[in-house]
Amino acid sequence: MAYAVVIYFDKISEQPILNAWRELEEKNISRALHNPGIRPHITLAIYNSLNCIECEKEIRQYAVNSNLLYLSADHFGIFPHASPVIFIALSPNRDLINLHKRIHQILKNNVHGSWEMYQPGNWVPHLTLVRDIKKKNLSAVLEICMKIKLPLELRITQIGIVCFKPVKQLFEINLKAQ
Secondary structure, three states: OEEEEEEEEOHHHHHHHHHHHHHHHHOOOOOOOOEOOEOOEEEEEEEEEEOHHHHHHHHHHHHOOOEOEEEEEEEEEEEOOOOOEEEEEEOOOHHHHHHHHHHHHHHHHHEEEEOHHHOOOOOOOEEEEEOOOOHHHHHHHHHHHOOOOOOEEEEEEEEEEEEEOOOEEEEEEEOEOO
């Protein structure tokens, strides 16, 4: 089982993503992300194992002193794996990069097996729309995803940890309102 540190959006920000997920599911193209275990999110880190109690303490302490974060997502992208991943790319700003680095710093003594692609210096800030899709469905998926109006302004309100497979929310903590 692996663990992901994720940030979540407010309800208004996540609605266009949820709409795309619903349409993909209704058309039987993809249901990989539209399930009760996960909301639209940005993954900051993935670890093979972690001390959940200590990580929650560290994240809670960080979150109560952290303001809401505002991001802009401005273009679509594809990770061209055997089963492509379609995402919305974020315009990285100083606040996002600092949050990413800080999460890795505060958790380093309570985690093992950090996934390289999420480590500082390697991470591509993105919001996954669809993963594990069949190449034959690529154009239909893109047509649906492109209904999301860009740039998409995102208000980050929470941080949490999920474990996966299966996906299960372990905790989520509100960031401090400004």
